[in-house]
Amino acid sequence: VPATEARTFRSADIHPTDYPTVEAVRYMSDRLEALSGGEFDIRVYYGRQLGEERDTVEQTVFGAIDINRINIPVLNNVVTETNVLSLPFIFRSVEHRDKVLRGPIGREILDAMAPYGLVGLAFYDSGVRSFYTPDTAIRTPEDMTGLRIRVQNSDVAVAMVEDLGGNATPMEFGQVYEALRNGTIDGAENNWPSYSSTRHFEVARVYSLTQHSMVPEALVMSKLTWDKLTPEQQGWVRQAAEESIDEMRRLWDLRVADARERIIAAGNTIVDDIDKTPFIEAVQPVYEKHASDPVLADLVRRIQETPDD
Amino acid sequence: MTSTRPPLSRPSSRCTRSTLPTRCSPTLCAASRRPPMTDVPNDPTEPRPLDRAPGPVGRLLNGAAAVTQFFCTALMVVMTVIISWQIFGRFILNNTPKWSEQLAGVLMVYLTLLGGAIAVKEGRHIALTYFRDRFPVKLREAAWVVCHLLVLGFGLIMLVYGAKMAQLVQAWTIPTLGVSTSVNYWPFPVSGALIVAFSAQALVRAWRNTP
Amino acid sequence: MTLTVLLVTFAVLLLIGMPISFCLALSSLAAIFFLDLSPLVVLQRIFAGVNVFALIAIPFFIYSGEIMLHGGASERMVRFARALVGHWRGGLGQVNVLTSLLFGGISGSAIAGVSAVGGVLIPKMKEQGYDADYAVNVTVSASTLGLMIPPSHNMIIYAIAAGGGVSVGTLFLGGILPGFVTAALLMVAAYAVARKRGYATTAFEGWAMIGDSLLAATPGLLMILIIVGGIRLGIFTPTEASAIAVVYGLAIGFWVYRELGIKSFWKITSNATRTVASVLFLIAAASAFGWVLAVSDAPAAVAEFMSSVTDNKIVALLMINAALLILGAVMDMAPLIIIATPIFLPIAQHFGMDPHQFGVMLIMNLGVGLITPPVGTALFVGCAVGETKMEAIMRTIWPFYLAHLGAILLVTFVPGFTLWIPEMLS
């Protein structure tokens, strides 16, 4: 392979310019520049400049985007193996998730993307997702009966809410604030920072910490771009990406603390006395339906067997 | 109460004929009596009649356009039904259909691309002909031909790369619909083929100097 | 450099009379080739540009406007407006503005407005001794009121282009007062010109006529209430509201006014899809163009240029208005919203402008573009309906341009015009 000339990689992110993932990729750019002796760096096109995630995934496969920071649910319909990460309650705790994703299982899932034209570089934290509603506290699955809950456009997310007794309502992200305020939907689900930055907390005042999902985000490179690099150059990209994980985590934790403080200051109700057992039992059909494939079932088993520490 | 109803189709654009005179050249004169695709400022609310006395190829293309237009009209009705069903599902059945948004979004792409091809045939894509109409005759003809060739070229790209794209995402699935993502890209080759045919038709007519 | 390739190709193609959607698509393709990327990107952007659920409101609002136009609603609005203001100086001119305002409540398309209102009123005005240029001037300049009065599919395009944080409900409400202010200024212009030209006035038709015609027009006028109220009360999303508008329009066309049949229904639908396809095709192509603009860092370059010229809020906002008016003269509305929003919105926000206020300002500027040559679609249709030359129109339209500019300046520098109604109702 002839060495690729010095260049700036194009990287896409839907988040705004000061978001931890965007900052982390800029950090990666600095590291890459240092490692490559100034040959490579990265320009981040933040805030949907290059399109929605499902579109930028395609553009990454075509080689128009070099690096992409993507939500796992968007990858679910492309790379089968990523489905295990979207399963509700697949991770017992943040420690358990980190252990899995930074270990061999995480590597295996990242490597599974190659046949689809993507090179998995790293997983970024995307926090812990819980339900929020205008005024209904959710302590048991029964509390969700009949609630119209907005979910991401993902089969697993739809199945989870339906199994919990809710009425899953896929809806574009941009419409959720108004729909919550107007009562078109009765709730949605997200992590602390998004609950805060989308201002959904203004219209959905009860945050029930069900912690049903810890789905991460993936940092990927276009395989077309990757294959043009020499093994040494590929090594720089990998190392810079891995070094950005901790930076992302540091920024993320600051963000979570900030968001939590802001939301509590706003006087929102935080429901944290929740027994997760009935929720876990209620979502078992999701596992049967979406993780019955032997490869996925095996991944699920190995994730569950991974100890927390 | 009686009042004059606005007619379904408007009188054709007298405004342009008088302000932007069609200075015909011998070779393109006949072709421009049936205004070439960009010479009419478009009242998009006005459907253009299909050609009056077509040959066999013309009849075939008219047929293709008519079938496509019928399909587009049906799509509009289906989209209305889908979204109405979504509201009905949420309020009356308290069970929002999961597929409705996704499906309506895909159908809209079909409507856009297929309808866009018909607009090429009917000359309803909005263009700025102010400057071209002031070119000398030879240059005007050349510009007209170049425009049609480039549109034809873009149709080819849609045909070839649309098919390639559909193939690339064959193994992916569209969430909530459970069908292959390539469904998204099928209308590209179809629309591309129609655009190629319709622009080629216009070029051949101008060449043969027939309306 | 990519930017140069993009813009030069676009300009050359525009100049030789290429349809604008293909100018956008082909210049994006040229830039993509220059960047050594696959043409797949252009097709992907064309797909992604229209595969947006919120955009479905566009076909539906266009469709429902078409249904109202041919289902009997618009002529009853003309009748009502005539009873109300027909006896003022420049009578039918005033009727024209008021009808456009009312028609704006059922349609968001200036072109549909020109055909609907102009189709009925321009012949009538000429018959009663008004000059053709006056009739066309009033019609085309009032047709843009439909862009500001909800429903307005262009505001939905803006909300999508602006990304999160812009509410369609707030935009819809925010457009109402600017719409009324513009209408009032246009009525003043219509009055002034009518007075100067000495058009006769007609007699007041009486309160009974106002009552009767209002009653007849009510089913159509209720649509605005259903749409804005339905969105506001959370009965449906803006997209769903647009489908409701179609169903409602069909219901009153079939069963209240009884002017629709199966055959005319199919013809109306077919007409609507033609408009829809050309509008969406433009949006799709603009999305490819916007992608290349983003990749070549155009928004940052414009922002840098503007901040190097001025750091004065008033000058900067005037510059944005001027840029929008110029761009609006040469391009169509929908693609411009997509292209201009990411460039100018951050600058306006930097100077503390609310994104909803900016949206209304943008729509008003680009609305003037629809009646400005060389690419003035509403103007073209108005000339065609009025059987007049564009030169004649351009000589005498300036009082109406002044009215528009006045309204734009008010909206630009007085946030309350846009934000007062939404704030009052929240």
Ligand code: NA
């Ligand atoms: Na309107």
Ligand code: NA
């Ligand atoms: Na214009």
